Amino acid sequence: MQAKKFIPLVAFAVLAGLLFRGLSIDPTDLPAARLGQPFPDFDQPELKSGRQISVSALAERPALVNVWATWCYSCRVEHPYLLALAEQGVPIYGLNYKDEPVKAREWLSQLGDPYQLNVVDVEGSVGLDLGVYGAPETYVLDATGRIAHRHVGVLDEAVFQRDFSRWFPMVAAAVVAADLKGVQ
Amino acid sequence: MIPELGHVALIIAFVLAIGLAVVPMWGSMRRDVAAMNMAPSLAVGVTVFVAVAFALLAVSFLQDDFSVAVVAANSNSLLPPIFKFSALWGNHEGSLLLWVLILAGWMTAVATFSRGLPLLMVSRVLSVMGMVAVGFLAFSLLTSNPFERLLPNTPLDGNDLNPLLQDPGLIIHPPLLYMGYVGLSVPFAFAIAALMGGRLDASWARWSRPWTNVAWGFLSLGIMLGSWWAYYELGWGGWWFWDPVENASFMPWLMGTALVHSLAVTEKRGVFRSWTVLLAIFAFSLSLLGTFLVRSGVLTSVHAFAADPERGLFILIFLALVVGGSLLLYALRAPSVASRVSYSGVSRESLLMINNLVFIVSTIVVLLGTLFPLIMDAFSLGKYSVGPPYFNAVFVPLMALVMPFMSVGPLSRWREDTTRRWLHELLVPGIGVLVVAIALAFLGSEGFNLWIALAVLLSGWVALGVFKDLWRRITTGAEGALKWRRLTPSFIGMAMAHLGFAAVVLGAVVVSQENQERDLRMAVGDVEALGAYRFELLSLGQQAGPNYLADQAVFEVRRDEKVIAVLVPEKRRYFASGQIMTEAAIDASLWRDLYIALGEPIGEQAWAVRLQYKPMVRWLWLGALMIGLGALVTAFDRRYRSQRSSESAIQRGVAAVAG
Numbered sequence: 001m002q003a004k005k006f007i008p009l010v011a012f013a014v015l016a017g018l019l020f021r022g023l024s025i026d027p028t029d030l031p032a033a034r035l036g037q038p039f040p041d042f043d044q045p046e047l048k049s050g051r052q053i054s055v056s057a058l059a060e061r062p063a064l065v066n067v068w069a070t071w072c073y074s075c076r077v078e079h080p081y082l083l084a085l086a087e088q089g090v091p092i093y094g095l096n097y098k099d100e101p102v103k104a105r106e107w108l109s110q111l112g113d114p115y116q117l118n119v120v121d122v123e124g125s126v127g128l129d130l131g132v133y134g135a136p137e138t139y140v141l142d143a144t145g146r147i148a149h150r151h152v153g154v155l156d157e158a159v160f161q162r163d164f165s166r167w168f169p170m171v172a173a174a175v176v177a178a179d180l181k182g183v184q
Numbered sequence: 185m186i187p188e189l190g191h192v193a194l195i196i197a198f199v200l201a202i203g204l205a206v207v208p209m210w211g212s213m214r215r216d217v218a219a220m221n222m223a224p225s226l227a228v229g230v231t232v233f234v235a236v237a238f239a240l241l242a243v244s245f246l247q248d249d250f251s252v253a254v255v256a257a258n259s260n261s262l263l264p265p266i267f268k269f270s271a272l273w274g275n276h277e278g279s280l281l282l283w284v285l286i287l288a289g290w291m292t293a294v295a296t297f298s299r300g301l302p303l304l305m306v307s308r309v310l311s312v313m314g315m316v317a318v319g320f321l322a323f324s325l326l327t328s329n330p331f332e333r334l335l336p337n338t339p340l341d342g343n344d345l346n347p348l349l350q351d352p353g354l355i356i357h358p359p360l361l362y363m364g365y366v367g368l369s370v371p372f373a374f375a376i377a378a379l380m381g382g383r384l385d386a387s388w389a390r391w392s393r394p395w396t397n398v399a400w401g402f403l404s405l406g407i408m409l410g411s412w413w414a415y416y417e418l419g420w421g422g423w424w425f426w427d428p429v430e431n432a433s434f435m436p437w438l439m440g441t442a443l444v445h446s447l448a449v450t451e452k453r454g455v456f457r458s459w460t461v462l463l464a465i466f467a468f469s470l471s472l473l474g475t476f477l478v479r480s481g482v483l484t485s486v487h488a489f490a491a492d493p494e495r496g497l498f499i500l501i502f503l504a505l506v507v508g509g510s511l512l513l514y515a516l517r518a519p520s521v522a523s524r525v526s527y528s529g530v531s532r533e534s535l536l537m538i539n540n541l542v543f544i545v546s547t548i549v550v551l552l553g554t555l556f557p558l559i560m561d562a563f564s565l566g567k568y569s570v571g572p573p574y575f576n577a578v579f580v581p582l583m584a585l586v587m588p589f590m591s592v593g594p595l596s597r598w599r600e601d602t603t604r605r606w607l608h609e610l611l612v613p614g615i616g617v618l619v620v621a622i623a624l625a626f627l628g629s630e631g632f633n634l635w636i637a638l639a640v641l642l643s644g645w646v647a648l649g650v651f652k653d654l655w656r657r658i659t660t661g662a663e664g665a666l667k668w669r670r671l672t673p674s675f676i677g678m679a680m681a682h683l684g685f686a687a688v689v690l691g692a693v694v695v696s697q698e699n700q701e702r703d704l705r706m707a708v709g710d711v712e713a714l715g716a717y718r719f720e721l722l723s724l725g726q727q728a729g730p731n732y733l734a735d736q737a738v739f740e741v742r743r744d745e746k747v748i749a750v751l752v753p754e755k756r757r758y759f760a761s762g763q764i765m766t767e768a769a770i771d772a773s774l775w776r777d778l779y780i781a782l783g784e785p786i787g788e789q790a791w792a793v794r795l796q797y798k799p800m801v802r803w804l805w806l807g808a809l810m811i812g813l814g815a816l817v818t819a820f821d822r823r824y825r826s827q828r829s830s831e832s833a834i835q836r837g838v839a840a841v842a843g
Contacts, residue, residue: 008466
């Protein structure tokens with residue numbers, strides 16, 4: 001019996017411990033510390049105009065901040081619904097996350113643009129401050145500019161009605177559904 | 185009533201599986217022939233009852249029994265019957281049942297085709313597979329019962345199958361993939377049985393080789409179908425996304441690739457024995473890990489089934505028992521004496537060692553990338569996501585690294601060879617490939633392309649090795665006549681797989697480098713050009729499907745004023761979910777695909793349109809098809825058949841000892 005033959009077993013034990021830890025973490029959870037905090041400040045270019053913007057550019061509130069990228073294919077699934085929400089007057093700010101701005105602009109011209117403006121975050125630094133796990137994610141910025149809610153994954157009608165509608169009473173379920181038909 | 189019968193059948197299967205896990209194993213400890221002899225019958229019994237449960241669930245789907253929870257959640261009365269059937273495995277509970285059914289199918293196959301093997305071995309192998317079956321049947325019955333009823337609040341109609349899954353590719357993709365995933369349990373069971381018996385020799389490797397190749401072949405085909413489906417169904421022409429769930433199937437494939445090659449060395453030369461056993465354990469462990477990642481919700485992914493920590497905990501405990509137990513057994517029983525067989529640094533053994541190292545490192549690289557977000561999260565270092573850039577940056581060089589050796593490997597000699605002989609075999613044709621590679625790379629749309637030159641060089645080099653080997657086999661030692669008979673299924677399968685690999689690499693590089701796309705606004709009558717092709721939008725219309733309404737656009741594609749295709753991309757709205765799907769239209773051929781996808785309507789008479797030209801994208805899937813079929817072909821080698829008859833003598837010997 002040699003000690004080195006135990007290496008695979010030990011390595012697996014470490015992995016299993018990690019996976020066990022992973023189970024108790026909900027990847028869709030926002031770190032509690034960030035809820036209720038002001039949206040982190042940044043100094044980044046805007047996607048279409050290219051001018052430098054900071055957090056004060058996200059002026060219209062309450063609003064959604066949507067994290068997206070062209071490499072993210074759930075974002076494509078989500079996109080028509082964002083268009084429908086924008087149509088209903090929900091202000092949506094985009095955080096174009098770890099993406100190529102050229103591709104992102106093409107995407108918006110092809111699929112339509114639901115965003116008031118887009119923060120370009122090529123390095124992912126704004127995402128890091130915000131605690132972004134991946135794309136798509138959607139945050140609610142309340143009237144005071146604080147992060148009131150976070151949703152990880154595709155935002156759709158069901159999720160919106162359940163978790164988001166209290167900040168956006170102007171969006172009626174039936175209206176969005178009807179509008180979706182228009183988008184298709 | 186039908187769902188209840190299905191539930192009962194599943195419970196019976198569970199009880200039989202416990203019997204299979206316990207009785208033959210006990211028999212093998214006590215050398216009790218009667219107990220060991222029960223293994224094949226118990227395996228068949230498990231299969232029959234799982235099949236009955238599966239069939240009854242299928243009936244519930246086909247009869248629109250919306251009182252069954254999974255049917256209500258995943259089917260709809262408007263769904264075409266074939267999709268009602270495939271909806272069975274379009275969800276967690278049903279796909280788990282498919283998993284168990286396929287495992288049972290593999291057990292029955294082992295019981296059927298291994299009659300000539302020593303009884304001790306067969307009973308242990310089947311018993312180990314029975315233990316795996318117990319775990320998954322318990323998982324199904326305790327946490328994910330597919331027959332759960334929604335009574336008395338039965339919905340009038342079902343939620344519908346996700347439109348993404350309403351596609352012929354999805355009818356066969358999961359079964360093929362599971363054939364591969366679950367099939368890796370066979371070499372795993374052989375490895376465990378061999379460890380128990382302390383008999384890690386060439387015959388163990390010979391027994392598990394055909395099973396490994398077949399399982400790995402199915403896994404290749406399953407992954408290929410998944411990639412092809414993503415290409416035409418997701419609507420924007422990507423074919424691999426390094427999504428955690430794709431990685432979950434890719435990691436066992438990478439480890440399986442190492443295992444397939446390592447088994448060859450162990451069988452032919454009796455070396456790498458502990459190593460091969462370890463690879464067999466790892467390959468199946470990665471299958472289980474994939475199951476855990478997909479079904480526990482620890483990683484977010486589009487593919488992921490509904491997350492449920494309780495299920496996650498169950499699989500994790502099961503994973504810990506199976507993998508931890510196997511690795512403990514390995515630590516205690518693996519042969520610690522280095523084999524006395526020696527080989528030099530320049531030999532086929534060394535080349536296969538390089539293959540093993542590269543594929544294991546590749547697996548680790550993919551594993552790290554997949555788990556990195558989880559690792560950082562577990563240590564509260566923040567939340568991260570790892571994108572395709574990481575995987576491409578580390579994975580592509582690894583594959584490029586292994587290819588130079590791929591062509592030398594089959595030509596090299598076991599035990600000892602010389603680099604001079606390798607040069608003699610490959611130098612002149614190698615220079616030819618180099619010249620061709622450089623010439624072809626100038627054909628690209630934007631002048632010389634280094635990446636294409638490298639891809640042609642490496643792929644050509646691999647193909648060259650295969651053809652050189654072929655030529656040597658059919659010509660040597662002969663009076664001029666070509667000896668085609670000498671080509672064994674083993675060789676043909678290997679040649680197909682290596683050529684297929686070369687084709688995949690070439691296709692992947694060319695399509696990544698030379699892909700052209702244009703995003704346009706097009707109205708009826710507009711003509712747009714992409715490369716040498718002219719696309720005219722002829723008309724717009726609507727078309728009703730069985731459960732959706734589609735907007736269609738009719739395009740005519742011309743090249744040199746000749747019409748070469750009429751393409752009709754669609755934008756579908758599915759009634760039940762209101763979900764909107766892009767159906768791309770593709771004109772496919774060996775050298776290029778033309779790909780049209782609709783964006784959204786702009787005003788009344790125009791659409792946003794994406795036109796794509798994808799050269800050699802088919803080579804990816806044709807290559808993967810060759811890899812998969814090649815692996816299946818090797819199983820027909822006579823070597824594996826003749827082995828059985830000579831082993832039945834040993835079986836009689838064991839029976840005599842036990843009796």
